[in-house]
Amino acid sequence: MERSAWAQPGIDPSVPSLSRMYDFYLGGSHNFEADRAAAREAIAAFPGLPALALANRAFLRRAVRYAVAEGVSQFVDIGSGILTFGNVHEIARRTGGDTRVVYVDNDPVTVAHSRAVLAGDDRTDILAADLRGPSAILDSEQVGRLIDLGRPVALLLVAVMHFLGEDDKPHERIAELRDMLAPGSLLALTHASPEHRPTASAPDARISEVYRKAGATLALRSGAEITHFFEGFDLVPPGVVPLPDWRPDGPPDEEGPKVNSGFAGVGRKG
Numbered sequence: 539m540e541r542s543a544w545a546q547p548g549i550d551p552s553v554p555s556l557s558r559m560y561d562f563y564l565g566g567s568h569n570f571e572a573d574r575a576a577a578r579e580a581i582a583a584f585p586g587l588p589a590l591a592l593a594n595r596a597f598l599r600r601a602v603r604y605a606v607a608e609g610v611s612q613f614v615d616i617g618s619g620i621l622t623f624g625n626v627h628e629i630a631r632r633t634g635g636d637t638r639v640v641y642v643d644n645d646p647v648t649v650a651h652s653r654a655v656l657a658g659d660d661r662t663d664i665l666a667a668d669l670r671g672p673s674a675i676l677d678s679e680q681v682g683r684l685i686d687l688g689r690p691v692a693l694l695l696v697a698v699m700h701f702l703g704e705d706d707k708p709h710e711r712i713a714e715l716r717d718m719l720a721p722g723s724l725l726a727l728t729h730a731s732p733e734h735r736p737t738a739s740a741p742d743a744r745i746s747e748v749y750r751k752a753g754a755t756l757a758l759r760s761g762a763e764i765t766h767f768f769e770g771f772d773l774v775p776p777g778v779v780p781l782p783d784w785r786p787d788g789p790p791d792e793e794g795p796k797v798n799s800g801f802a803g804v805g806r807k808g
């Protein structure tokens with residue numbers, strides 16, 4: 539059976555994982571056949587997925603640069619995924635300053651891989667934890683060592699909230715995190731949505747089924763529902779908007795793929 543050096547024993551490569559499917563959308567090589575098969579099925583249902591994943595990473599880069607420009611140099615990145623090109627600490631350090639990052643993911647392969655990538659960097663670490671247990675994240679040894687919760691933090695919830703169904707109490711999880719952060723902290727969030735689809739097709743049921751087989755709930759939400767996640771934060775202009783429209787680096791590429799199937803926003807705790 540296919541197994542790579544970065545996948546430790548105890549991992550079943552025949553079960554697709556969210557982070558490795560996402561790695562495949564991004565053109566990465568940290569995925570197994572089961573991940574690729576599931577990802578191809580999802581792409582067959584919604585061909586815009588790889589472009590959406592790239593637009594999501596592009597937003598992440600812009601949001602990290604924004605945070606650094608606003609003087610925030612500590613990051614807690616929950617649902618960080620397999621570390622790939624343009625990781626948060628690399629983008630932030632390129633922008634300037636002494637950056638500290640705690641990456642958090644609940645997928646064991648992602649955590650093992652991230653640990654290997656971050657080895658020797660004493661200003662970053664990875665924590666194996668679940669977004670559904672926020673206090674275990676902010677009370678962790680890693681956060682205690684690297685993050686000063688008395689100062690503003692950039693909390694990144696990028697392409698992860700749509701894996702929490704209503705039973706997981708997504709609003710309460712964010713509120714718990716928000717209440718533990720200092721004023722001036724930022725929340726950067728992206729979320730898949732069926733709104734503003736470029737085509738009238740309805741691939742959601744098929745994609746949800748692919749993710750269900752990977753053990754995940756896919757909860758697509760409206761722009762209004764996604765905006766509600768920013769309760770207690772003041773939205774930074776332009777607010778919650780389709781991914782490519784959040785402070786784009788340049789004019790929109792009219793020829794490029796239309797990827798308006800997700801929303802992005804940044805808020806500041808007052």
Ligand SMILES: C[S@@+](CC[C@H](N)C(=O)[O-])C[C@H]1O[C@@H](n2cnc3c(N)ncnc32)[C@H](O)[C@@H]1O
Pocket residue numbers: 556557560594595598616617618619620642643644645648667668669670695696697698701
């Ligand atoms: C689509 S990837 C996003 C990766 C990265 N944030 C990005 O946007 O490039 C989603 C990640 O969230 C992780 N994840 C899903 N549910 C989670 C949860 N409840 N707690 C922590 N991580 C979770 C998955 O393992 C996966 O690595």
